[in-house]
Amino acid sequence: xxxxxxxxxxxLHTRLGAAAGGIRALAVLIESEMVEPTMPWRDLLPILAIxxxxxxxQAQGR
Numbered sequence: 001x002x003x004x005x006x007x008x009x010x011x012l013h014t015r016l017g018a019a020a021g022g023i024r025a026l027a028v029l030i031e032s033e034m035v036e037p038t039m040p041w042r043d044l045l046p047i048l049a050i051x052x053x054x055x056x057x058q059a060q061g062r
Contacts, residue, residue: 011061019059026051 026048033044 022055
């Protein structure tokens with residue numbers, strides 16, 4: 001029986017591609033808040049943490 005090559009797994013590519021897009025969006029949010037803040041850091045940090053956790057779950061297929 002041949003072993004599956006996960007580097008070509010379409011589901012993995014889809015999940016990681018979506019997570020990468022989410023990470024890019026998270027970076028854009030952080031950069032925009034550094035240039036022109038829309039909320040205090042103490043309110044922003046929990047939002048960033050939740051988004052980071054969601055992206056990790058998405059990359060893991062949860």
